[in-house]
Amino acid sequence: MSDALFGAPPVEVAPGAVHVPGWLAPDAQADLVRRCRDWSRGPAGMRRHTMPRGGVMSVAMTSLGWHWAPYSYSRTLPDGTPVRPFPDLLGDLAVRAVTAAYGTPPAADADPYDVALVNFYDADARMGMHQDRDERSPAPVVSLSLGDTCVFRFGNTETRTRPYTDVELRSGDLFVFGGPSRMAYHGVPRTRPGTAPPKLDLRGRLNITIRARGG
DSSP: OOOOOGGGOOOOEEEEEEEETTTTTTHHHHHHHEEEHTTTTTSOOBBOOBBBTOOSSSSSEEEEEEEEEEEEEEEEOOOOOOOOOHHHHHHHHHHHHHHHSSSSSOOSSSSOOEEEEEEEOOOOOOOOOOOOOSSSOOEEEEEEEEEEEEEEOOOOSSSSSSSOOOEEOOTOOOOEOOOGGOOOEEEEEEEEEEOOOOGOOOOEEEEEEOOOOOO
């Protein structure tokens, strides 16, 4: 599952932020799309969260392991239903992803990956610039792209504005950010509808973000 297509080498976008094009083979992508469809079926389904200021996210989301809501984690859904378990498959995938991006596996005493957010972008969905700051662990964030290509905007740790770098993430691409880039602002200003590989039978973009909550 972790063999890079065409031997594409990792690209360091910023210190600690690495893009690995084509990391997931086509069959692995199709398998993850099938799993995402299963994970997004009840009890939580796909939710568009309401932000503290009243805006509603255009990206639909489901959580595994821990339920994320702006800006906290809980073990249960708002109605008290337990969150679906974090799949061992994704924990193993995250470790292999970090190894592929950095050339070495996570330290033996590193916090285990235990939460995943599955985000669905339709043609009109966007993600504003934000930091992933709800985790106590400094473990790198692992991001997998499936389906439509997107423009991923990776910024700096101080502000939502420039300097930032726009990276095109295609289906099967891996992006890992940790170390000095762990708290960098990032977002998705647009997707490119209709660019998903036909084999996936997917209209839109799925993003699986795997994290270690810590403590």
